[in-house]
Amino acid sequence: MSGERTPWVGDLIHDEDADRRGIVTDVQGGAVWVLRPELGPGRWWTSEHPERLTLLESRQC
Structure with missing residues (x-):
């Protein structure tokens, strides 16, 4: 995730460990x-490894 922010609530992510897409709740x-x-x-x-979460789309504010 170098250069990217850590995914946060509402963001669409891909969890590399689970090989799934999801929303941070x-x-x-x-x-x-x-x-x-x-x-x-x-x-x-759940994930305890935010570095393994790829940010796909930020939550719309």
Whole structure:
């Protein structure tokens, strides 16, 4: 992620470890990213490695 900001709540990401796209839903204690599927229902998951999250699209403000 050199040169890019760390993904934050509302951002669309690709999680390299899980090989899934999703939306950052929460960041707990600055150490655990809570992610949900990009579309439709599905299992939420977490990541403790923000450097493995590729920012695909920033949240629209």
